[in-house]
Amino acid sequence: MSDDSSHSTRNPFTHAETPAVSVTIEHLSKSFGELQVLKDVSFKVAPGEIFVLMGPSGAGKSVLLRHIVGLELPNSGRVLVDNLDASDETTREKVRMALVFQAGALFNSLSVYDNLALYPREHQVGSEAEIREKVMHTLQILSLENTATKFPSELSGGMKKRVAIARALVMEPQLLLYDEPTSELDPVMGATISEIIGTLRNDYHVTSIVVSHDRDLALGVADRVGILMGGALMQVSPAAELREPKDPRIADFLNPKIDIKNPRFKKLET
Ligand SMILES: Nc1ncnc2c1ncn2[C@@H]1O[C@H](COP(=O)(O)OP(=O)(O)O)[C@@H](O)[C@H]1O
Ligand SMILES: [Mg+2]
Numbered sequence: 001m002s003d004d005s006s007h008s009t010r011n012p013f014t015h016a017e018t019p020a021v022s023v024t025i026e027h028l029s030k031s032f033g034e035l036q037v038l039k040d041v042s043f044k045v046a047p048g049e050i051f052v053l054m055g056p057s058g059a060g061k062s063v064l065l066r067h068i069v070g071l072e073l074p075n076s077g078r079v080l081v082d083n084l085d086a087s088d089e090t091t092r093e094k095v096r097m098a099l100v101f102q103a104g105a106l107f108n109s110l111s112v113y114d115n116l117a118l119y120p121r122e123h124q125v126g127s128e129a130e131i132r133e134k135v136m137h138t139l140q141i142l143s144l145e146n147t148a149t150k151f152p153s154e155l156s157g158g159m160k161k162r163v164a165i166a167r168a169l170v171m172e173p174q175l176l177l178y179d180e181p182t183s184e185l186d187p188v189m190g191a192t193i194s195e196i197i198g199t200l201r202n203d204y205h206v207t208s209i210v211v212s213h214d215r216d217l218a219l220g221v222a223d224r225v226g227i228l229m230g231g232a233l234m235q236v237s238p239a240a241e242l243r244e245p246k247d248p249r250i251a252d253f254l255n256p257k258i259d260i261k262n263p264r265f266k267k268l269e270t
Contacts, residue, residue, distance in 0.1 A: 009174045010204045013133045013134050020047030021095055021207050023068060024117050027077035030063060037088040039231040040077070049200050050151055050208045052218040052239070055228035056253055061211040062102070064228070065177050068209065069099050081175060097175040098168035102183065105164065106152040112139070112163050114217065118172050134170060142166045142196065158189035165196060176200065178210045182217050194220045215254055218242060229253070 004121065008017040023045040030038040037060045044227060045051040045244055055061050067079045070086050079086040083097045106115050108171045116135045128146040139145045152160055180198065182190035198221045201208050212218065218225045222239040227250050234250060245251040 007205075008146070009048070011172050013137060013172065018174060020205050022047050022080075023051075023175065023207065023209065024080040025064070025067075025173055026080070027076070028067060028074050028079060029058075029076045030067070031075055032074065037231050038067075041228070041231070041233045042077075043226055043233060043236050045207060045209055046223075047207055048201065048205045049223045050197065050221050052210045052212055052222035052225045053212075053228055054213055054215070054218055054225055054253075056213065059228045060231040062179055065099065065209070065211055066178055068175075068177060069097055078136070090139060095175060096171055096173045097177065098171045098204075100161075100164050100168045100171040100175045100179065100181060102179040106160060106167070108152050110151075111148065112144065112150050112152070112155075113116055115152070115163065116167050119167070119171050129230035138166045138170045141169065153221050158185050158192065160191075161185065161193055162191050162196065164195075165200075169200065173206055175208045176208045178208070178212075180212055180214075181210065182212060182214045187216070190214060190217065191220070193217075211213065215242065227253070 007020050010017050017189055020192060025041055025043050028038050028041045035040060039066065049152045052066065053061055063072060067074060067080065068086055070089065070092055073087050081091055081097065084091040084094060110118070113135055116138060117131050118132060120126065120131045126131055136145065136148065139148055142165060143163055144159065147155060147159060147163065152163070155163065181193050181197065185193065197210060200206055202250045210217065219242060222240070225239050226243055227234040228240045229249060234247060242254060245254055
């Protein structure tokens with residue numbers, strides 16, 4: 001975020017530059033029936049920033065991400081992407097955004113190559129030869145060129161996550177959203193994914209929002225970190241401040257102590 005180049009997104013294929021986009025969450029509240037999942041959440045992600053949203057399971061992180069891509073509509077408040085309302089369908093035509101789903105959401109019946117080619121073919125972005133060049137280039141960026149003819153079932157968990165990221169990248173995103181990109185991965189693979197998230201931002205200046213409960217990932221790549229607990233945004237701070245959290249609830253979430261007297265364990269007993 002220190003140099004001016006982070007204010008424009010560089011297309012990984014054409015190297016054309018477009019202004020990087022911002023994301024603004026304004027007083028966002030969302031309920032499903034009686035359950036209030038998001039409670040008056042407000043924050044802003046700057047163009048080219050890596051913002052990590054952390055919080056325990058069930059905090060509302062995935063629901064918040066779904067609002068940004070317009071898959072979920074607010075009960076009150078609003079979400080703006082590049083100053084356009086995310087709930088407006090035309091926003092997705094104007095801003096290229098890609099969501100890397102938690103489970104990868106790859107098509108098991110398609111090869112890695114065809115998984116990546118799906119979107120460019122559907123949107124007829126070029127000839128089959130042009131699509132091929134783009135897909136193979138994307139696989140190279142993620143060191144996956146040897147997996148093109150493989151099927152998802154033949155890949156390790158870490159490879160599947162990388163293919164899911166590659167499939168998002170092939171959409172030439174200005175905004176990349178990741179849902180738990182390091183979950184179910186061993187620490188080494190988790191570190192590789194963190195590195196990839198950093199590289200994609202540094203090389204292409206995409207704005208990135210990463211939902212995760214992985215503290216190492218947040219400390220490693222985030223410019224700023226937001227902590228969501230029980231649907232409320234508890235704090236937004238530079239990543240370094242996570243090393244010494246002031247709020248005891250946040251401290252307990254980030255550095256859980258194995259103390260069976262802790263209310264967290266009491267809850268498990270019932
Ligand atoms: N479509 C839905 N209908 C009803 N409840 C939902 C729906 N989506 C999510 N929830 C509930 O909202 C809460 C937050 O979910 P989620 O955002 O997935 O949490 P997480 O922070 O783990 O990603 C959970 O209690 C979940 O059960
Ligand atoms: Mg989730």
